[in-house]
């Protein structure tokens with residue numbers, strides 16, 4: 566691996582081998598999602614606690630100050646919307662030249678295994694990897710399920726993650742699921758977990774993040790369950806403690822409660 570690739574990966578994955586990525590890219594197909602209507606306002610209090618942000622170029626330029634930024638994972642796929650025909654019909658929206666101009670640490674692209682656009686999205690990933698490798702920019706593949714949240718089982722996610730790794734993704738983002746270890750065992754590159762739609766209680770989030778890490782994920786790329794929480798700073802700090810300080814879900818909940826009540 567060349568110096569540039571190593572250096573970018575080292576900015577994303579910390580010395581303990583773990584990472585906390587904060588995605589705020591949801592607007593690229595969902596528009597002004599609840600609690601992300603003003604990305605700058607959502608991001609600013611959370612930036613000190615994240616290792617990297619996952620963002621489109623539009624939000625990066627408009628809502629993140631270059632002198633206070635964290636490492637950037639640039640969302641470079643898109644072209645579909647929640648009101649369009651098919652969420653899986655994505656292409657590459659942003660060139661590698663633009664990624665270099667923005668000095669990003671990685672680029673991210675969704676793949677849609679099992680859909681009508683499986684082939685296109687996988688070839689898009691492969692092409693992006695060819696370009697990323699040429700310039701030392703790692704590619705994070707996102708195993709997207711669109712509206713089919715039921716697809717999030719170990720068999721499907723293991724298939725998608727493995728394909729992403731085979732096509733050259735340096736990191737794969739997938740969902741936590743039952744028998745998550747099967748996903749990890751079948752994927753030869755590091756895996757981070759997303760949260761999906763907000764779940765009912767913060768403790769559930771702390772538990773699945775903890776469990777995912779115990780079963781081999783290197784960290785999270787967790788959005789709505791952080792910034793749609795009533796106390797986003799408390800939530801990100803609790804998750805950070807699980808990832809980088811190996812605390813239990815119970816200890817993380819205690820931290821959440823004390824940040825929420827202004828004690829920590």
Ligand code: 5RP
Nearest residue numbers: 588759760761786787788789
């Ligand atoms: C949305 C994405 C997000 O980056 C990913 O789904 C993680 O966010 P969340 O935890 O809210 O699901 O790819 O396009």
